[in-house]
Amino acid sequence: MAEKKNLIALGFEGSANKIGVGVVKLDGTILSNPRHTYITPPGQGFLPRETAQHHLQHVLPLVKSALKEAQISPDEIDCLCYTKGPGMGAPLQVSAVVIRMLSQLWKKPIVAVNHCVAHIEMGRIVTGADDPVVLYVSGGNTQVIAYSEGRYRIFGETIDIAVGNCLDRFARVLTLSNDPSPGYNIEQLAKKGTQFIDLPYVVKGMDVSFSGILSYIEATAEEKLKANECTPGDLCYSLQETLFAMLVEITERAMAHCDKKDVLIVGGVGCNERLQEMMRIMCSERGGTLYATDDRYCVDNGAMIAYTGLLAHAYGMSTPLEESTFTQRFRTDEVLAVWRQGESSEANGHTIGSS
Incomplete structure:
Protein backbone atom coordinates (compact mmCIF):
# COMPACT_ATOMS: atom_id res chain seq x y z
CA MET A 1 0.00 0.00 0.00
CA MET A 122 -11.27 9.62 12.68
CA GLY A 123 -10.84 9.17 16.42
CA ARG A 124 -8.22 6.46 15.91
CA ILE A 125 -6.10 8.43 13.44
CA VAL A 126 -6.30 11.68 15.41
CA THR A 127 -5.46 10.20 18.81
CA GLY A 128 -3.26 7.29 17.81
CA ALA A 129 -5.49 4.84 19.72
CA ASP A 130 -4.66 1.33 18.51
CA ASP A 131 -7.41 -1.08 19.53
CA PRO A 132 -9.57 0.55 22.21
CA VAL A 133 -13.09 0.01 23.43
CA VAL A 134 -15.06 2.79 21.74
CA LEU A 135 -17.80 4.82 23.37
CA TYR A 136 -19.76 6.47 20.56
CA VAL A 137 -22.04 9.18 21.95
CA SER A 138 -23.91 11.72 19.84
CA GLY A 139 -27.33 13.26 19.24
CA GLY A 140 -28.54 10.20 17.38
CA ASN A 141 -26.40 7.33 18.67
CA THR A 142 -25.13 5.78 21.90
CA GLN A 143 -23.07 2.61 21.53
CA VAL A 144 -20.19 0.77 23.21
CA ILE A 145 -18.12 -0.81 20.46
CA ALA A 146 -15.02 -2.98 20.06
CA TYR A 147 -13.34 -4.35 16.94
CA SER A 148 -13.33 -8.11 16.38
CA GLU A 149 -12.79 -10.24 13.29
CA GLY A 150 -13.33 -7.66 10.59
CA ARG A 151 -16.20 -5.71 12.13
CA TYR A 152 -16.95 -3.17 14.84
CA ARG A 153 -19.09 -5.13 17.27
CA ILE A 154 -21.74 -3.41 19.38
CA PHE A 155 -21.51 -4.56 22.99
CA GLY A 156 -24.10 -2.20 24.43
CA GLU A 157 -26.32 0.66 23.32
CA THR A 158 -29.31 2.78 24.18
CA ILE A 159 -32.64 1.01 23.94
CA ASP A 160 -34.54 4.25 23.28
CA ILE A 161 -33.11 7.75 22.71
CA ALA A 162 -29.45 8.71 22.39
CA VAL A 163 -27.63 10.49 25.21
CA GLY A 164 -27.12 13.58 23.03
CA ASN A 165 -30.81 13.67 22.22
CA CYS A 166 -31.61 13.51 25.94
CA LEU A 167 -29.32 16.48 26.65
CA ASP A 168 -30.63 18.44 23.67
CA ARG A 169 -34.26 17.96 24.65
CA PHE A 170 -33.62 19.05 28.21
CA ALA A 171 -31.84 22.13 26.87
CA ARG A 172 -35.10 22.98 25.09
CA VAL A 173 -36.97 22.71 28.42
CA LEU A 174 -34.60 25.33 29.83
CA THR A 175 -34.75 27.30 26.52
CA LEU A 176 -30.96 27.27 26.29
CA SER A 177 -29.31 28.55 23.12
CA ASN A 178 -28.52 26.08 20.34
CA ASP A 179 -25.36 28.04 19.56
CA PRO A 180 -22.83 26.43 19.36
CA SER A 181 -24.86 23.43 20.57
CA PRO A 182 -27.43 22.73 23.30
CA GLY A 183 -25.20 20.06 24.85
CA TYR A 184 -22.31 22.50 25.18
CA ASN A 185 -24.52 25.02 26.93
CA ILE A 186 -25.80 22.36 29.34
CA GLU A 187 -22.15 21.50 30.08
CA GLN A 188 -21.35 25.13 30.95
CA LEU A 189 -24.46 25.47 33.13
CA ALA A 190 -23.63 22.20 34.91
CA LYS A 191 -20.37 23.73 36.14
CA LYS A 192 -22.45 26.15 38.22
CA GLY A 193 -24.51 23.39 39.83
CA THR A 194 -23.91 22.59 43.51
CA GLN A 195 -26.92 20.50 44.53
CA PHE A 196 -27.18 16.90 43.30
CA ILE A 197 -30.75 15.79 42.61
CA ASP A 198 -31.40 12.05 42.49
CA LEU A 199 -32.56 10.88 39.07
CA PRO A 200 -33.44 7.41 37.75
CA TYR A 201 -30.35 5.34 36.89
CA VAL A 202 -31.26 2.88 34.15
CA VAL A 203 -28.63 0.33 33.14
CA LYS A 204 -29.95 -2.98 31.80
CA GLY A 205 -27.01 -5.34 31.39
CA MET A 206 -24.89 -3.75 28.68
CA ASP A 207 -27.64 -1.38 27.54
CA VAL A 208 -28.89 1.96 28.83
CA SER A 209 -32.19 3.84 28.70
CA PHE A 210 -32.55 7.62 28.76
CA SER A 211 -36.20 8.39 27.93
CA GLY A 212 -37.44 7.80 31.49
CA ILE A 213 -34.71 10.01 32.93
CA LEU A 214 -35.69 12.76 30.51
CA SER A 215 -39.37 12.55 31.49
CA TYR A 216 -38.45 12.56 35.18
CA ILE A 217 -36.14 15.59 35.00
CA GLU A 218 -38.64 17.50 32.85
CA ALA A 219 -41.26 17.05 35.58
CA THR A 220 -38.71 17.84 38.29
CA ALA A 221 -37.66 21.03 36.51
CA GLU A 222 -41.24 22.25 36.29
CA GLU A 223 -41.85 21.54 39.97
CA LYS A 224 -38.58 22.54 41.62
CA LEU A 225 -37.71 25.58 39.50
CA LYS A 226 -41.11 27.14 40.18
CA ALA A 227 -40.62 26.53 43.91
CA ASN A 228 -37.06 27.85 43.81
CA GLU A 229 -35.85 24.55 45.29
CA CYS A 230 -32.98 24.27 42.81
CA THR A 231 -31.30 26.12 39.96
CA PRO A 232 -31.03 25.23 36.26
CA GLY A 233 -27.35 24.59 36.98
CA ASP A 234 -28.25 22.00 39.64
CA LEU A 235 -30.48 20.18 37.17
CA CYS A 236 -27.84 20.18 34.41
CA TYR A 237 -25.17 19.01 36.86
CA SER A 238 -27.37 16.19 38.15
CA LEU A 239 -28.37 15.10 34.64
CA GLN A 240 -24.79 14.99 33.39
CA GLU A 241 -23.50 13.09 36.42
CA THR A 242 -26.23 10.46 36.14
CA LEU A 243 -26.04 9.94 32.37
CA PHE A 244 -22.26 9.83 32.30
CA ALA A 245 -22.02 7.42 35.25
CA MET A 246 -24.25 5.04 33.29
CA LEU A 247 -21.98 5.34 30.25
CA VAL A 248 -18.84 4.74 32.31
CA GLU A 249 -20.41 1.62 33.82
CA ILE A 250 -21.28 -0.08 30.54
CA THR A 251 -17.95 0.95 28.99
CA GLU A 252 -16.02 -0.58 31.88
CA ARG A 253 -18.05 -3.77 31.58
CA ALA A 254 -17.16 -3.99 27.88
CA MET A 255 -13.48 -3.44 28.73
CA ALA A 256 -13.58 -6.35 31.16
CA HIS A 257 -15.32 -8.54 28.60
CA CYS A 258 -12.84 -7.70 25.84
CA ASP A 259 -9.79 -7.59 28.12
CA LYS A 260 -8.89 -4.10 26.91
CA LYS A 261 -7.53 -1.20 28.97
CA ASP A 262 -7.97 1.77 26.64
CA VAL A 263 -11.08 3.74 25.73
CA LEU A 264 -11.74 6.05 22.78
CA ILE A 265 -14.67 8.47 23.01
CA VAL A 266 -16.12 9.66 19.70
CA GLY A 267 -19.22 11.57 18.60
CA GLY A 268 -20.44 15.04 19.46
CA VAL A 269 -21.07 14.35 23.17
CA GLY A 270 -17.47 13.10 23.33
CA CYS A 271 -16.35 16.73 23.47
CA ASN A 272 -17.84 17.03 26.96
CA GLU A 273 -14.98 17.58 29.39
CA ARG A 274 -16.85 16.12 32.37
CA LEU A 275 -17.53 12.89 30.49
CA GLN A 276 -13.86 12.74 29.53
CA GLU A 277 -12.83 13.34 33.14
CA MET A 278 -15.07 10.57 34.52
CA MET A 279 -13.90 8.13 31.84
CA ARG A 280 -10.25 9.09 32.40
CA ILE A 281 -10.52 8.28 36.11
CA MET A 282 -12.02 4.87 35.35
CA CYS A 283 -9.36 4.08 32.71
CA SER A 284 -6.49 5.10 35.00
CA GLU A 285 -7.84 2.84 37.75
CA ARG A 286 -7.63 -0.04 35.27
CA GLY A 287 -4.13 0.93 34.15
CA GLY A 288 -5.35 2.19 30.79
CA THR A 289 -5.59 5.38 28.76
CA LEU A 290 -8.49 7.52 27.62
CA TYR A 291 -8.32 8.84 24.07
CA ALA A 292 -10.55 11.76 23.14
CA THR A 293 -10.61 14.68 20.72
CA ASP A 294 -11.95 18.21 20.62
CA ASP A 295 -14.84 19.60 18.58
CA ARG A 296 -12.78 19.77 15.38
Whole structure:
Protein backbone atom coordinates (compact mmCIF):
# COMPACT_ATOMS: atom_id res chain seq x y z
CA MET A 1 0.00 0.00 0.00
CA ALA A 2 3.02 2.31 0.22
CA GLU A 3 2.47 3.64 -3.29
CA LYS A 4 -1.12 4.53 -2.38
CA LYS A 5 -0.14 6.72 0.58
CA ASN A 6 -0.82 9.95 -1.29
CA LEU A 7 -4.35 9.11 -2.37
CA ILE A 8 -6.76 12.01 -1.79
CA ALA A 9 -10.50 11.92 -1.06
CA LEU A 10 -13.25 14.52 -0.89
CA GLY A 11 -15.84 13.65 1.75
CA PHE A 12 -19.37 14.87 2.49
CA GLU A 13 -21.12 14.67 5.87
CA GLY A 14 -24.71 15.81 6.26
CA SER A 15 -26.56 13.29 8.43
CA ALA A 16 -27.90 15.82 10.96
CA ASN A 17 -27.69 19.59 11.43
CA LYS A 18 -24.12 19.98 10.15
CA ILE A 19 -23.01 19.96 6.54
CA GLY A 20 -19.29 19.40 6.16
CA VAL A 21 -16.86 18.85 3.31
CA GLY A 22 -13.36 17.53 3.95
CA VAL A 23 -10.26 16.79 1.89
CA VAL A 24 -7.95 14.14 3.35
CA LYS A 25 -4.89 12.10 2.36
CA LEU A 26 -4.57 8.39 3.11
CA ASP A 27 -1.80 9.06 5.64
CA GLY A 28 -4.36 11.01 7.70
CA THR A 29 -3.32 14.50 6.70
CA ILE A 30 -6.35 16.80 6.68
CA LEU A 31 -5.99 19.34 3.89
CA SER A 32 -9.28 21.11 4.63
CA ASN A 33 -12.40 20.51 6.70
CA PRO A 34 -14.97 23.37 6.51
CA ARG A 35 -18.51 22.88 7.84
CA HIS A 36 -21.65 24.86 8.55
CA THR A 37 -24.19 24.23 11.32
CA TYR A 38 -27.93 24.78 11.11
CA ILE A 39 -28.80 26.55 14.36
CA THR A 40 -32.43 26.91 15.38
CA PRO A 41 -33.90 29.38 17.91
CA PRO A 42 -33.73 28.48 21.64
CA GLY A 43 -36.26 25.86 22.66
CA GLN A 44 -36.53 24.40 19.16
CA GLY A 45 -34.98 21.35 17.53
CA PHE A 46 -34.08 20.97 13.87
CA LEU A 47 -36.59 19.42 11.47
CA PRO A 48 -35.60 17.31 8.43
CA ARG A 49 -37.00 19.56 5.71
CA GLU A 50 -35.52 22.82 7.01
CA THR A 51 -32.21 21.10 7.75
CA ALA A 52 -32.04 19.76 4.18
CA GLN A 53 -32.72 23.25 2.82
CA HIS A 54 -29.85 24.56 4.94
CA HIS A 55 -27.52 21.87 3.57
CA LEU A 56 -28.55 22.61 -0.03
CA GLN A 57 -27.76 26.28 0.51
CA HIS A 58 -24.28 25.65 1.91
CA VAL A 59 -22.95 22.48 0.29
CA LEU A 60 -21.53 23.90 -2.96
CA PRO A 61 -19.87 26.92 -1.30
CA LEU A 62 -18.28 24.43 1.13
CA VAL A 63 -16.98 22.33 -1.79
CA LYS A 64 -15.35 25.41 -3.29
CA SER A 65 -13.94 26.41 0.09
CA ALA A 66 -12.58 22.91 0.77
CA LEU A 67 -10.84 22.68 -2.61
CA LYS A 68 -9.40 26.19 -2.29
CA GLU A 69 -8.08 25.62 1.23
CA ALA A 70 -6.63 22.23 0.27
CA GLN A 71 -5.05 23.84 -2.81
CA ILE A 72 -6.10 21.01 -5.07
CA SER A 73 -8.17 20.67 -8.23
CA PRO A 74 -10.85 18.03 -8.91
CA ASP A 75 -8.33 16.21 -11.14
CA GLU A 76 -6.21 15.38 -8.07
CA ILE A 77 -9.08 13.70 -6.21
CA ASP A 78 -9.05 9.89 -6.24
CA CYS A 79 -12.53 9.24 -4.86
CA LEU A 80 -15.67 10.96 -3.59
CA CYS A 81 -17.04 9.80 -0.24
CA TYR A 82 -20.39 10.51 1.40
CA THR A 83 -22.42 9.52 4.45
CA LYS A 84 -24.82 6.75 3.46
CA GLY A 85 -26.31 6.64 6.99
CA PRO A 86 -27.46 6.47 9.69
CA GLY A 87 -29.08 9.87 10.07
CA MET A 88 -32.06 12.00 9.08
CA GLY A 89 -33.44 11.14 5.66
CA ALA A 90 -33.83 14.56 4.04
CA PRO A 91 -30.40 15.92 5.11
CA LEU A 92 -28.70 12.66 4.04
CA GLN A 93 -30.28 12.99 0.61
CA VAL A 94 -28.44 16.25 -0.06
CA SER A 95 -24.98 14.65 0.10
CA ALA A 96 -26.15 11.64 -1.93
CA VAL A 97 -27.42 13.87 -4.73
CA VAL A 98 -24.33 16.10 -4.77
CA ILE A 99 -21.96 13.12 -4.79
CA ARG A 100 -23.74 11.61 -7.80
CA MET A 101 -23.54 14.90 -9.67
CA LEU A 102 -19.84 15.43 -8.96
CA SER A 103 -19.02 11.79 -9.74
CA GLN A 104 -20.44 12.19 -13.23
CA LEU A 105 -18.93 15.63 -13.77
CA TRP A 106 -15.46 14.72 -12.56
CA LYS A 107 -15.47 11.01 -13.53
CA LYS A 108 -14.56 9.88 -10.01
CA PRO A 109 -15.55 6.70 -8.12
CA ILE A 110 -17.97 6.92 -5.18
CA VAL A 111 -17.51 5.36 -1.75
CA ALA A 112 -20.50 5.16 0.62
CA VAL A 113 -19.51 5.49 4.28
CA ASN A 114 -21.12 4.47 7.57
CA HIS A 115 -21.35 7.56 9.80
CA CYS A 116 -20.56 5.66 13.01
CA VAL A 117 -17.51 3.87 11.60
CA ALA A 118 -16.25 7.22 10.29
CA HIS A 119 -16.33 8.66 13.80
CA ILE A 120 -14.29 5.70 15.04
CA GLU A 121 -11.66 5.86 12.30
CA MET A 122 -11.27 9.62 12.68
CA GLY A 123 -10.84 9.17 16.42
CA ARG A 124 -8.22 6.46 15.91
CA ILE A 125 -6.10 8.43 13.44
CA VAL A 126 -6.30 11.68 15.41
CA THR A 127 -5.46 10.20 18.81
CA GLY A 128 -3.26 7.29 17.81
CA ALA A 129 -5.49 4.84 19.72
CA ASP A 130 -4.66 1.33 18.51
CA ASP A 131 -7.41 -1.08 19.53
CA PRO A 132 -9.57 0.55 22.21
CA VAL A 133 -13.09 0.01 23.43
CA VAL A 134 -15.06 2.79 21.74
CA LEU A 135 -17.80 4.82 23.37
CA TYR A 136 -19.76 6.47 20.56
CA VAL A 137 -22.04 9.18 21.95
CA SER A 138 -23.91 11.72 19.84
CA GLY A 139 -27.33 13.26 19.24
CA GLY A 140 -28.54 10.20 17.38
CA ASN A 141 -26.40 7.33 18.67
CA THR A 142 -25.13 5.78 21.90
CA GLN A 143 -23.07 2.61 21.53
CA VAL A 144 -20.19 0.77 23.21
CA ILE A 145 -18.12 -0.81 20.46
CA ALA A 146 -15.02 -2.98 20.06
CA TYR A 147 -13.34 -4.35 16.94
CA SER A 148 -13.33 -8.11 16.38
CA GLU A 149 -12.79 -10.24 13.29
CA GLY A 150 -13.33 -7.66 10.59
CA ARG A 151 -16.20 -5.71 12.13
CA TYR A 152 -16.95 -3.17 14.84
CA ARG A 153 -19.09 -5.13 17.27
CA ILE A 154 -21.74 -3.41 19.38
CA PHE A 155 -21.51 -4.56 22.99
CA GLY A 156 -24.10 -2.20 24.43
CA GLU A 157 -26.32 0.66 23.32
CA THR A 158 -29.31 2.78 24.18
CA ILE A 159 -32.64 1.01 23.94
CA ASP A 160 -34.54 4.25 23.28
CA ILE A 161 -33.11 7.75 22.71
CA ALA A 162 -29.45 8.71 22.39
CA VAL A 163 -27.63 10.49 25.21
CA GLY A 164 -27.12 13.58 23.03
CA ASN A 165 -30.81 13.67 22.22
CA CYS A 166 -31.61 13.51 25.94
CA LEU A 167 -29.32 16.48 26.65
CA ASP A 168 -30.63 18.44 23.67
CA ARG A 169 -34.26 17.96 24.65
CA PHE A 170 -33.62 19.05 28.21
CA ALA A 171 -31.84 22.13 26.87
CA ARG A 172 -35.10 22.98 25.09
CA VAL A 173 -36.97 22.71 28.42
CA LEU A 174 -34.60 25.33 29.83
CA THR A 175 -34.75 27.30 26.52
CA LEU A 176 -30.96 27.27 26.29
CA SER A 177 -29.31 28.55 23.12
CA ASN A 178 -28.52 26.08 20.34
CA ASP A 179 -25.36 28.04 19.56
CA PRO A 180 -22.83 26.43 19.36
CA SER A 181 -24.86 23.43 20.57
CA PRO A 182 -27.43 22.73 23.30
CA GLY A 183 -25.20 20.06 24.85
CA TYR A 184 -22.31 22.50 25.18
CA ASN A 185 -24.52 25.02 26.93
CA ILE A 186 -25.80 22.36 29.34
CA GLU A 187 -22.15 21.50 30.08
CA GLN A 188 -21.35 25.13 30.95
CA LEU A 189 -24.46 25.47 33.13
CA ALA A 190 -23.63 22.20 34.91
CA LYS A 191 -20.37 23.73 36.14
CA LYS A 192 -22.45 26.15 38.22
CA GLY A 193 -24.51 23.39 39.83
CA THR A 194 -23.91 22.59 43.51
CA GLN A 195 -26.92 20.50 44.53
CA PHE A 196 -27.18 16.90 43.30
CA ILE A 197 -30.75 15.79 42.61
CA ASP A 198 -31.40 12.05 42.49
CA LEU A 199 -32.56 10.88 39.07
CA PRO A 200 -33.44 7.41 37.75
CA TYR A 201 -30.35 5.34 36.89
CA VAL A 202 -31.26 2.88 34.15
CA VAL A 203 -28.63 0.33 33.14
CA LYS A 204 -29.95 -2.98 31.80
CA GLY A 205 -27.01 -5.34 31.39
CA MET A 206 -24.89 -3.75 28.68
CA ASP A 207 -27.64 -1.38 27.54
CA VAL A 208 -28.89 1.96 28.83
CA SER A 209 -32.19 3.84 28.70
CA PHE A 210 -32.55 7.62 28.76
CA SER A 211 -36.20 8.39 27.93
CA GLY A 212 -37.44 7.80 31.49
CA ILE A 213 -34.71 10.01 32.93
CA LEU A 214 -35.69 12.76 30.51
CA SER A 215 -39.37 12.55 31.49
CA TYR A 216 -38.45 12.56 35.18
CA ILE A 217 -36.14 15.59 35.00
CA GLU A 218 -38.64 17.50 32.85
CA ALA A 219 -41.26 17.05 35.58
CA THR A 220 -38.71 17.84 38.29
CA ALA A 221 -37.66 21.03 36.51
CA GLU A 222 -41.24 22.25 36.29
CA GLU A 223 -41.85 21.54 39.97
CA LYS A 224 -38.58 22.54 41.62
CA LEU A 225 -37.71 25.58 39.50
CA LYS A 226 -41.11 27.14 40.18
CA ALA A 227 -40.62 26.53 43.91
CA ASN A 228 -37.06 27.85 43.81
CA GLU A 229 -35.85 24.55 45.29
CA CYS A 230 -32.98 24.27 42.81
CA THR A 231 -31.30 26.12 39.96
CA PRO A 232 -31.03 25.23 36.26
CA GLY A 233 -27.35 24.59 36.98
CA ASP A 234 -28.25 22.00 39.64
CA LEU A 235 -30.48 20.18 37.17
CA CYS A 236 -27.84 20.18 34.41
CA TYR A 237 -25.17 19.01 36.86
CA SER A 238 -27.37 16.19 38.15
CA LEU A 239 -28.37 15.10 34.64
CA GLN A 240 -24.79 14.99 33.39
CA GLU A 241 -23.50 13.09 36.42
CA THR A 242 -26.23 10.46 36.14
CA LEU A 243 -26.04 9.94 32.37
CA PHE A 244 -22.26 9.83 32.30
CA ALA A 245 -22.02 7.42 35.25
CA MET A 246 -24.25 5.04 33.29
CA LEU A 247 -21.98 5.34 30.25
CA VAL A 248 -18.84 4.74 32.31
CA GLU A 249 -20.41 1.62 33.82
CA ILE A 250 -21.28 -0.08 30.54
CA THR A 251 -17.95 0.95 28.99
CA GLU A 252 -16.02 -0.58 31.88
CA ARG A 253 -18.05 -3.77 31.58
CA ALA A 254 -17.16 -3.99 27.88
CA MET A 255 -13.48 -3.44 28.73
CA ALA A 256 -13.58 -6.35 31.16
CA HIS A 257 -15.32 -8.54 28.60
CA CYS A 258 -12.84 -7.70 25.84
CA ASP A 259 -9.79 -7.59 28.12
CA LYS A 260 -8.89 -4.10 26.91
CA LYS A 261 -7.53 -1.20 28.97
CA ASP A 262 -7.97 1.77 26.64
CA VAL A 263 -11.08 3.74 25.73
CA LEU A 264 -11.74 6.05 22.78
CA ILE A 265 -14.67 8.47 23.01
CA VAL A 266 -16.12 9.66 19.70
CA GLY A 267 -19.22 11.57 18.60
CA GLY A 268 -20.44 15.04 19.46
CA VAL A 269 -21.07 14.35 23.17
CA GLY A 270 -17.47 13.10 23.33
CA CYS A 271 -16.35 16.73 23.47
CA ASN A 272 -17.84 17.03 26.96
CA GLU A 273 -14.98 17.58 29.39
CA ARG A 274 -16.85 16.12 32.37
CA LEU A 275 -17.53 12.89 30.49
CA GLN A 276 -13.86 12.74 29.53
CA GLU A 277 -12.83 13.34 33.14
CA MET A 278 -15.07 10.57 34.52
CA MET A 279 -13.90 8.13 31.84
CA ARG A 280 -10.25 9.09 32.40
CA ILE A 281 -10.52 8.28 36.11
CA MET A 282 -12.02 4.87 35.35
CA CYS A 283 -9.36 4.08 32.71
CA SER A 284 -6.49 5.10 35.00
CA GLU A 285 -7.84 2.84 37.75
CA ARG A 286 -7.63 -0.04 35.27
CA GLY A 287 -4.13 0.93 34.15
CA GLY A 288 -5.35 2.19 30.79
CA THR A 289 -5.59 5.38 28.76
CA LEU A 290 -8.49 7.52 27.62
CA TYR A 291 -8.32 8.84 24.07
CA ALA A 292 -10.55 11.76 23.14
CA THR A 293 -10.61 14.68 20.72
CA ASP A 294 -11.95 18.21 20.62
CA ASP A 295 -14.84 19.60 18.58
CA ARG A 296 -12.78 19.77 15.38
CA TYR A 297 -12.98 16.00 15.03
CA CYS A 298 -15.57 14.60 17.46
CA VAL A 299 -18.36 16.76 16.02
CA ASP A 300 -19.67 15.66 12.59
CA ASN A 301 -17.28 16.72 9.81
CA GLY A 302 -16.45 15.96 6.21
CA ALA A 303 -12.87 14.84 6.88
CA MET A 304 -13.98 11.79 8.85
CA ILE A 305 -16.07 10.64 5.90
CA ALA A 306 -13.28 11.32 3.41
CA TYR A 307 -10.70 9.45 5.49
CA THR A 308 -12.85 6.37 6.14
CA GLY A 309 -13.98 6.21 2.52
CA LEU A 310 -10.36 6.47 1.42
CA LEU A 311 -9.37 3.54 3.66
CA ALA A 312 -12.00 1.43 1.89
CA HIS A 313 -11.04 2.78 -1.55
CA ALA A 314 -7.39 1.85 -0.98
CA TYR A 315 -8.57 -1.75 -0.63
CA GLY A 316 -10.48 -1.64 -3.89
CA MET A 317 -13.92 -0.85 -2.53
CA SER A 318 -16.34 1.50 -4.31
CA THR A 319 -20.08 2.10 -4.65
CA PRO A 320 -21.76 1.89 -8.08
CA LEU A 321 -23.66 5.04 -9.05
CA GLU A 322 -27.01 3.24 -9.00
CA GLU A 323 -26.31 2.05 -5.41
CA SER A 324 -25.21 5.44 -4.05
CA THR A 325 -28.35 5.75 -1.95
CA PHE A 326 -28.88 6.73 1.67
CA THR A 327 -30.56 5.06 4.63
CA GLN A 328 -31.69 6.30 8.02
CA ARG A 329 -30.74 2.99 9.63
CA PHE A 330 -27.25 1.61 9.04
CA ARG A 331 -25.79 -0.48 11.86
CA THR A 332 -22.15 -0.06 12.82
CA ASP A 333 -21.60 -3.82 12.70
CA GLU A 334 -22.91 -4.11 9.14
CA VAL A 335 -19.64 -2.70 7.80
CA LEU A 336 -16.79 -5.00 6.84
CA ALA A 337 -13.71 -3.02 7.91
CA VAL A 338 -11.36 -4.53 5.33
CA TRP A 339 -8.63 -2.01 6.18
CA ARG A 340 -8.30 -3.45 9.69
CA GLN A 341 -8.04 -7.11 8.73
CA GLY A 342 -4.56 -8.14 9.80
CA GLU A 343 -4.09 -4.70 11.41
CA SER A 344 -1.55 -3.78 8.73
CA SER A 345 -3.11 -0.56 7.47
CA GLU A 346 -0.44 1.81 6.21
CA ALA A 347 -2.51 4.70 7.56
CA ASN A 348 -2.43 3.43 11.15
CA GLY A 349 -0.36 5.44 13.58
CA HIS A 350 0.17 8.51 11.39
CA THR A 351 -0.35 11.88 12.95
CA ILE A 352 -3.04 14.23 11.72
CA GLY A 353 -1.49 17.28 10.16
CA SER A 354 -2.65 20.22 8.11
CA SER A 355 -1.16 21.84 5.08
